[in-house]
Amino acid sequence: MIDIVVLTGAGLSAESGLRTFRDSGGLWEDHAVEDVATPAAFRRNPDLVHRFYNERRRQARSAQPNAAHRALARLSRQPGVLVVTQNVDDLLDRAGAQGVIHMHGALNRGICAACGNRFAVTGDLATADPCPACGAAALRPDIVWFGEMPQQMELIMGALQTARTFAAIGTSGQVYPAAGFVEIANGSGADCVEINLDPHRSSPLFHRHIAGPATTTVPAWVDEVIGPAASGDR
Structure with missing residues (x-):
């Protein structure tokens, strides 16, 4: 059974140098x-879309996990914890987080629109590249675009209904369905905490608000939940 559900957004990776979507310098x-970022855009101009995500993939590869990623990785190794991210970077995974659900997909994966094969991507994707499984030139980033269903929603929804704690970290709370997670968790009796740089627009469904940079607030919250880390585990 899941006791703690953590939802992370772009604010988690901002201090690693990855730009957030909704601030003035947003991507x-x-x-x-x-x-x-729509299926129609990819049909209209796949070369542009591939260039856009190739650049994002290069930026993500050059970034390094920060203290907030490492703290959540430590939390994820506890029983009954599920970490869900809206981010498409792999910084949580590289920090050692276990079982992370990338609900909006991942830059380091591709998918074939012809056969559905998913595969690891380490370099660039191009319109003419063949699928490693079926050979079709129908590859796209394994990213959930606007108008598409996020991944593993059944698992996430089930976890939200059993969790005793729900934490939303570094997310704007403006993109659904993730923006509705607090309503589900709150309605199921979970203690709901928001950790954000600026929580002034946050939902009143959160019972607690912690403001400040993720690299300081998240490790402190994880220490509060499961106890301080050993000196070599930060």
């Missing part, structure tokens, strides 16, 4: 969402 600023 979408130079590209309209309709041009790079």
Whole structure:
């Protein structure tokens, strides 16, 4: 049974140098969402979409996990903990987090639109690249675009209904269905905590708000939940 569900957003990786979507320097600023993050955009201009995600993949590879990622990795190794991320980077995984659900997909994976094969991606993807399974030139980033269903929603929804604690970390609370997770968890009796740089627009469904940079607030919260880490585990 899941006791703790953690939802993370772009604010978790901001201190690792990855730009967030909804601040003034957000990643979408130079590209309209309709041009790079919808199935229609990919049908219209797959070369542009591949270039966009190839650049994001390179940026993510150059970034390093920060103290918040490492703290959540330590938490994830406890029984009854589920970590769900809206982020498409792999910084939680590289920090050692276990069982992370990438509900919006992952930059380091591709998927074949022809046969459904998912595969690891370490470099760039191009429109003409063949699928490693079926050979079709139908590859796309394994990213959940606007208008598509996030991944592993049945598992997430079940966990939210049994969790005793729900924590939302570094997320704007504006993108559904993730923005509705607190309502489900709160309605199921969970203690709901928001950890964010600026929680002034947060939902009143959270019982507690912790404001500040993720690299300081998240390790402190994890220490509170499961006890301080050993000196070599930070």
